[in-house]
Amino acid sequence: MTGLYDRHLAVSPEWLALYYRNPLELTHGEGRHVWDADGNRYLDFFGGILTTMTAHALPEVTKAVSEQAGRLIHSSTLYLNRPMVELAERIAALSGIPDARVFFTTSGTEANDAALLLATAQRASNQILAMRNSYHGRSFSAVSITGNRSWSTTSLSPLQTLYVHGGVRTRGPYAELSDERFIRACVADLEDLLGHTRGVAALIAEPVQGVGGFTAPPDGLYAAFREVLDRHGILWISDEVQTGWGRTGDHFWGWQAHAASGPPDILTFAKGIGNGMSIGGVVARADVMNCLDANSISTFGGSPVTMAAGLANLSYLLEHDLQGNARRVGGLLIERLRAVGAGSPAVREVRGRGLMIGIELVKPGSDEADPEAAAAVLEAARAGGLLIGKGGGHNTSVLRIAPPLSLTVAEAEEGAEILGEALHAAA
Structure with missing residues (x-):
C-alpha cells in the first residue's frame, strides 16, 4: 500500500485528502461489504459518500x-x-x-x-x-x-x-x-x-x-x-x-x-x-x-x-421498498447508537432520520468540538471492520453514518456494536 500511496502523493494535489493514517485501497464490494487490497472485509456504513445507495455490485445495475x-x-x-x-x-x-x-x-x-x-x-x-x-x-x-x-x-x-x-x-x-x-x-x-x-x-x-x-x-x-x-x-x-x-x-x-x-x-x-x-x-x-x-x-x-x-x-x-427499509432499519440503528452514545461522555448528540445518522463528538464535560476524537473513532471503527465518514461545521467532529439502503437488521446491530467498541477504544 505504501507504494501506491507514494504514487498518489506524487501526482495528486495536496488538498486531495485521504481517510486514515494508512490509506485504504478498496478492490471490490458486494451487498453492504467491501474488501481492501490486503483481503480485509469491511461493513460499509458510508457508501462512497452516500452514493452506493442500494448495494455494492447490485446485479440488476x-x-x-x-x-x-x-x-x-x-x-x-x-x-x-x-x-x-x-x-x-x-x-x-x-x-x-x-x-x-x-x-x-x-x-x-x-x-x-x-x-x-x-x-x-x-x-x-x-x-x-x-x-x-x-x-x-x-x-x-x-x-x-x-x-x-x-x-x-x-x-x-x-x-x-x-x-x-x-x-x-x-x-x-x-x-x-x-x-x-x-x-x-x-x-x-x-x-x-x-x-x-x-x-x-x-x-x-x-x-x-x-x-x-x-x-x-x-x-x-x-x-x-x-x-x-x-x-x-x-x-x-x-x-x-x-x-x-x-x-x-x-x-x-x-x-x-x-x-x-x-x-x-x-x-x-x-x-x-x-x-x-x-x-x-x-x-x-x-x-x-x-x-x-x-x-x-x-x-x-x-x-x-x-x-x-x-x-x-x-x-x-x-x-424492494428501500425507503421503507431505511425507515425501519434506520430507526433501529439510531436507537442502538443513542444507547451507545448515552454511555460515552464524548457524545454530544446522536441525530438523524432513516439511514442518515450523525454522532457529534465533543471534549467531555464541554460543548467544544473534538475533531481528534472523531479521527480516532474513524480509525478504531476501521480496525473493527467498519467504514464510516466524518464531517460537521465545527472542525469535522461528527461521525457520518449512511449505509446502503438495503442494510439488514443484523448488519445494523453489528455496526452499532463495532461503533460502541470504537468509541470506547478512542476514549
Missing part, C-alpha cells in the same frame, strides 16, 4: 450497464436518447414538481451549478440566499454559496451570497428555543435580511445538511420560509443530492418534511441514483427550466450507460 455498454456508450444530448428520456420521465413524476423538466449532469456540484444558472437567469439577479453550515459542491459557483468554512476555499465569487439561520438546530443563537419559537426566529431573521436587499434570485438549502454533519431544522421551517420567499418572488432550490431517493426513511425527498409549502421550484439530485455511476441533475418547472435564451447542452450528462444504471437502480429501490 451491473447487468444494465454491461448490456448498454455493449450497444452504445456515448452520444451526447444532441441526439435522442431513449434511456435518458425514460429516466427523466420517472424522475419528473416522482419529483412532485408540476410540469417538470429534467436536465442531467454528471455530479451534484454540476447540478447545483445548473440550478444557480437557471435561478439567476430567470430572476435576472446574482443574489443568492444560502444556509449557514451548508455544502453545495466544489465548483467556483458552488463553493461561493457554501456556508461551511472547511469547504469554502475562496472568498471570490460570481454570486452575492447572504447566509440565513436555521440549518443547525442545536447550536447557534436560537438553539435553546422550542421548535416553534426557533422557526419564528429564523423567519424573522429572513424577513430582516430581505429588508436590506433587493431582487434576490433564490434560496438554496439542503433539507438535511450532509457535509455539515447531518444537521436539520425542525420540520416545517422551509414551509415557513416559502411563505416569505413567495411574497418576494424568490425561488426555492432544494438540494437533494444527499437526502433524495428515500434515504431519510420518512420521505422520498427531504423537502417533503416541509410539505405544507408544496414542492420546491427547483430540485437538484445526484449521488445515490447512479449507485456509483456519475449521475446528477436538475428538476424544475417548465417556465424556470426554459428561461435560458442561449444554447446549452451536456456532453456527458444523460450518458446512455449511466442512464441505464439509473433506471435499473431506481426500479430496484422502488420494487
